Amino acid sequence: MDFEFSPAQLAFRDEVEQYLDANDDPDVFDVTRENMAQIVDTPKRRAFMAKLGEKGWLGITWPKEWGGQEGDGVYEYLLNEALAARGGPQIGKGVGIIGKTILAHGNEKMKQEFLPKILRNEVEFAVGYSEPDAGSDAASMRLKATRDGDGWRLNGQKTWTTSAHFAEWYWVGARTDPESKHHGITLFLVPLDHPNITINGIWTMGDERTNDVFFDDVFVHDDYVVGELNHGFQYISEALDLERFTMFTFSPIEQRLDLLCDYVANETRDGKPLKDDPVIRQRIAQLVTQGEVARVLGLKVVAASMKGGAPPTTESSEYKLFATELSKRLADASMDIGGPGAQLRVHTEEAPMEGRSESTYRYTVIDTIGGGSSEIQKNIIARRALGLPKNF
Ligand SMILES: Cc1cc2nc3c(=O)[nH]c(=O)nc-3n(C[C@H](O)[C@H](O)[C@H](O)COP(=O)(O)OP(=O)(O)OC[C@H]3O[C@@H](n4cnc5c(N)ncnc54)[C@H](O)[C@@H]3O)c2cc1C
Structure with a gap:
């Protein structure tokens, strides 16, 4: 299986990064908000997403009939990950969950009323x-x-x-x-x-x-x-498969992993470099390896969703389970390795890793509950991927 992006996909990713650089604004992007960044609502953030809509980037996978581009889901994935990496608003809920369900099942009036508004970012759900x-x-x-x-x-x-x-x-x-x-x-x-x-x-x-x-x-x-x-429960189940993937992005995890690796590479404890501590080395090696697994599980969801038909179910659950549990393990490791200073709040001067350990330690727990808890993801994988009997 080829996990590399094509030249056209890489070119799109560069275009997105350039656009985000040119539109960088601390009122829109703030990495220290972590995954919660996607649910912050301000006029400036709404205006920024409206500009993405004007560029055609909110309806990448939607049908042309409804203002979309009928592009591959991988472009949407690249855009969403780029937004998440900067702590910006994301395209998940309106375009992904509600828009896609309305496109598949909504009546004509509903499509006329909501779909254009979603693409212009004029409505929040x-x-x-x-x-x-x-x-x-x-x-x-x-x-x-x-x-x-x-x-x-x-x-x-x-x-x-x-x-x-x-x-x-x-x-x-x-x-x-x-x-x-x-x-x-x-x-x-x-x-x-x-x-x-x-x-x-x-x-x-x-x-x-x-x-x-x-x-x-x-x-x-x-x-x-x-x-x-x-038929609502059928639509809810389909939408949850989308939510489990689009709302739990990988790039913030990767970024926090890089932050921890940098910290270990450059800091000392009791006069000794952290990077020489065998226990820390082992822990970092495990986390980086697991980070690669999470990245590839995410790409598996993208690949499966591009085959068309219903959203991928097992792949979404595998990704959500692994990525959110890894995110929690990473937060634990940042607390342990950062030492007592890691308990300082974000933006505190001289706090290790920009003070992000403390807030990530608290919020990463939530990601393992919202969108279906880890235990529920395991049940889904057990039933749908392994054919095991239902436990409830
Ligand atoms: C911050 C946050 C935001 C949220 N946002 C939304 C939202 O916008 N909209 C929305 O509709 N919901 C939202 N949720 C709700 C979320 O989807 C539920 O919290 C989640 O599905 C778990 O349900 P529960 O809290 O009732 O726990 P319960 O279902 O009571 O579960 C309690 C515990 O039992 C375990 N458990 C339950 N059943 C089984 C089983 N069959 N096998 C094994 N273990 C099991 C669970 O894993 C959990 O550990 C949000 C939750 C949080 C924390």
């Missing part, structure tokens, strides 16, 4: 699957949708909804058939400024805000039902 009693087992969701005339009335609660406090639209799953579990869920698009929706913040250990969202008799017209009634 929040994704609502999880509930207090439905996380890993998302198909247990109970947010109730009751038929009313030419639409539905939604009542109940979602939790852990990231971006709900600034997004305009809510991509939300609700129970339309209480008799069936997986085949009783429908996906809706709901405006988040609806007066009967209440949003309360939850602050995580990674300094990220996520939210509880309460529905109190929220009417949604049939036009805003995504795809077919009671």
Whole structure:
């Protein structure tokens, strides 16, 4: 298998880097925000993404009919990784998860309303699957949708909804058939400024805000039902395969690995170079090797997605599991090797590794939970790749 990029792909990567250099702005790009950078919302960041849309870079894989370029997914991957490496906004949610699901399953009105807005970056979405009693087992969701005339009335609660406090639209799953579990869920698009929706913040250990969202008799017209009634869980599963890949980028991990390697190469402890410590050498060698495995697993997802058809499922889970667990191991190693100073906050003068160890130590845990926990990824791999029986 060839894991090298073609000359055309490398040329695109150079073009992206040059564009990002020319548009470098600390209000848009900040590597110290780590993976949370993708969920920061400011007018400047929205304007920057709108400029990417004007260049045609937001719809690289979309059909030409809907303003896309019908290009290979590898170009989208290269762009997203370049944005993530600089701590910039990423193309994941609107273009990748919601846009691609609307393209595959949405009605004509929905396509006309949302697809151009997504490509112009005029809309932000929040994704609502999880509930207090439905996380890993998302198909247990109970947010109730009751038929009313030419639409539905939604009542109940979602939790852990990231971006709900600034997004305009809510991509939300609700129970339309209480008799069936997986085949009783429908996906809706709901405006988040609806007066009967209440949003309360939850602050995580990674300094990220996520939210509880309460529905109190929220009417949604049939036009805003995504795809077919009671097929929502199928669409959610497809979208989660995309999320597991696009929202958990590799370049920030690679960058933190380089930072740690530089630190070990140049620093001393008790007068002795860190690079001469056999335990540290072994640990670094393992991490760098695992970094290469994560990179290649990511490329396997890209290769599988370019074959067309449904998003790759097993490959996405393998990548998400390995990359996010590696990210956590890397944060542990940075704390251990950086010593007591590694506990200093980011931007603290003289903190080792630019003070990034402390925040990465906290936030990398979250990446192993959101988008489906590591245990759930293992279950998926066990069932779909290894043919083992279901454990629940
Ligand atoms: C910061 C953050 C942001 C999030 N953003 C969103 C969002 O925007 N939208 C959204 O819908 N959700 C979001 N989530 C929710 C996330 O998807 C869930 O937290 C996740 O799916 C786990 O569900 P849970 O928290 O209910 O834990 P549970 O499902 O209760 O799991 C608890 C533990 O049991 C393990 N476990 C559960 N079932 C099994 C099993 N069958 N086999 C083995 N182990 C199992 C889990 O791995 C976990 O360790 C977010 C979560 C976090 C932390």
